[in-house]
Amino acid sequence: MSAPTARLGALLGIVGFLAVVEFTSGIIQGYYTPMLTDIARHLGVHDADVNWLEGSQLMLSALVVPAFAKLGDMIGHKRMLLISTALTAAASLALPFTDSFTVFLVAWALQGFYVVWLPLEVALIWARARAIVARTGQGAPSALTAKAAGVLVAALEAGAITGALVGGALVDALPLWIVLLVPALAIVVCFFVILFGVDESPYPAGGVFDTTGLVLVSLALVALTGGLSLLRLNGAGDPLPWLVVGAGLALLIPFALWELRRADPLIDVRMFRNPALWPVFLTAGLFGVSVLGAQAPLSTFARTDPAVHGYGLGTAGFTTSLLIGFYLVAMIVGALLFPMLARRITPRRALVLAAACVGVGFLLFLPLHDSYVQVTANMLLVGLGSGALVAALPAAAAAAAPEAQTGVATGLTNSVKTVGGAIASCVFGIALLGGATGAAGGTAGSFAGYVTVWVVCGATALLAAAALLLVPRQAFTDRPADLPIVV
Template identity: 75%
Template sequence: MSRSTLSRATTSFAAIIGFLAFVEFTSGIIQGYYTPLLTDIARHLGVHDADVNWLEGSQLMLSALVVPAFAKLGDMVGHRKMLVISTAVTAIASFALVFSDEFWVFLVAWALQGFYVVWLPLEIALIWSRSRSTPRPAAITRRAAGILVAFLEFGAIAGALLGGALIDSLPLQIVLLVPAIAVALCFFVILFGVKESPELTGGKLDTTGLTLISLALLALTGGLSFLRLNGPADLLSWSLVALGLLLVWPFAKWELRHPDPLIDVRMFRNPALWPVFVTAGLFGVSVLGAQAPLSTFARTDPTEVGYGLGTEGFATSLLIGGYVLAMTVGALLFPVVTRFVAPRVALICASLLVAAGYLLFVPFHGDYAQVMTNMVIVGIGSGALVAALPAAAAAAAPPTQTGVATGLTNSVKTVGGAIASCVFGIALLSHVGGGSHSTAGSFSGYLTVWLVCGGTAVVCAIVLAFVPKLAFADPTPVEDDALEAPVAS
């Protein structure tokens, strides 16, 4: 390839990364902006702090349904096309939140806003498809994933700080307008700035498989939601959970027979992929399911119930900002660390950092500095995993299943988060402190959150030890600047 051709290819690739970085910055705003507002949203809607988990759980449930279809359609008709559609839905839902005063209306809009979760796996699949023809696609994808996740976390920091600052001085509905405008801008950035993937598989969507997996996920998450309402002794709730698990079997049988399945379940037998999917699911417990409890613990008044930090909106946003900044550091460090150690080893170390941070909450949670230290440790490991898991899946997946594989890391992560959100909601409602009129979650519930998150991260590290030693790596050594590799235009 000539020098001028290489220069044009590098410039084209850098431009794509730049536009996608803006998309992830917007995704970060969505993920960080609302967290310091959750207590205010609960008061505005007249619900208990623990009911905030309904918002998180409903969004995670819908996200779990959306990602398989959009990931497969991305491989079939175009990753950029599905980015445009998902961003349009997210923008409409974000504006709907501004005008929602009833809890059920807010809940529906919040759930539909969850379409943004398909952005990162679609972007990683698009990058992999454009770098596949180069000698070092895995390194390029890891580097690009680190950049995208870094911008995601920068957006989350900006969103958390801005949301926490504005809520102390402006009405809630005006504050909610900011992320809606950001998503609208993001729509036009994708529409006019991002080029489509060069290789598409075509074909027809496996609607039967999509229906079966959707019914399974609805039954599973619906049963868990009823458990929160009716308690662990409710037979209907457990029946729905069992039905959801049982429906996975006919789905898997159908996919094995289908010539172009929605999800190639054979990937779960791949020695390099199944540990990634298991890790993603367990990682979802902490990175998704524990967000609301961390925020509400910080806002809980210790003079009322004997635990919590009693922080105001901006002080809470600083905590979240420190956590997200640590995630940024972890995302950027991961591709650097993998120059010296195998990606598998880096993934194990990241999981152990998450475990250490959450388990430190058990003895150390009494003041602001302790909580911030724990969250920074968790954040470094979490940032590395957010960037690494879809990139690892793309590197190990069959060529025609890149979008599906990256989407699966997000799907199983979302399912893990949805399950954790329901379980944590039940735990926080048990033995609520401060008397019968208190809206604070129980201390035993917070202990449950920390122990479960720490324990699942330990299991992640154990599972990743089964990955082949050279998995996710390029067959030849890579140079320092992986983004200088030629990319198909």
């Protein structure tokens, strides 16, 4: 085997090991959903208190991604991947052995360190692909990274499907503490897969960590996400959540001013002026509205009984799980098809098409929502576009970012997507409560609220497609001048 072929083969081997990591990430994201009621009973809390678990992980993810992404660029993406996996494993191992809600909440929040895995992996693959292509003259780093990201997202969604199915089966057959131990052991295995199977990214940027910047952005993100959580809990009529959200937005100003003065900032805010990057970040935020904010409303719409409320599908739990499964399979297909489509029509046009699929899919709910087949068809279209975007956005950000900021750029796509999802979750929760009906104490969301979800998700996705049209035509493609000289 020639040396160039061996190097490219080594990169493919790293992608295979990282796919195991993303499969584990998918297990975490899908495994616990079928047993949340069992967890609430085990902890002796109301079902509504389970929302605090989601909120705590949301806040943690907003905080850790900027810090870990920057440290990955500075000292090595593999090193930060190992640290985040060790923290996730430790937190997951605590879950089976406590019946205290407070301890469980803290451990659940710390488990959220897994959110940094995909951004760090894409940055690692991009760095190694650039170095290999520069040495060998074979391949193209943007194309290699896009293909790798598609494989990783396919593994992620496969893990989510597997996790949901296995978790749902085990929780009915085994004691809860044993059921909760399963993902923890999978994460421990994942740690050793990274340790022995993944090489470090070459040429870390080094530098001095921007602690002041981290404190400023952390305060802003905590205030913003905390205010949104309060808004969802207390309602729009309470002024306190609005004041907290306003404080979070205001804190972004001194953060940006501080970063502009730094030679080695935590987040180079100048990237938001880059014509190839700002539409990607905007798309990530708008995409977060649907991919993170709309899944619960779609599930509850399917479960709503049309005989009682005049809308919904009235599906049972297993049938609803099948609907979600179809959506996740479509995401896998979309993630794997994106690199081929990008090669044929350019990455920019492929991104536009993916965002348009999401937008059209949600808007189709307006006339087509009366049958299981109609809803499934809509979700398949949304899933194709969503899978492509989940894979393509970090890869696009890495391709367009400054060389020393690839981890930060890929992490930013995750952070702004999370913020977009948090805003949408708040808005959709309020919309579904408006005019809610139902015999059981008004527990069904209002039809007007579901229409709001579909319109907002469709409109934001189409707005993202329009923003991506402003990206330079040859963005995210490989040009010889872009490749570093590696000696």
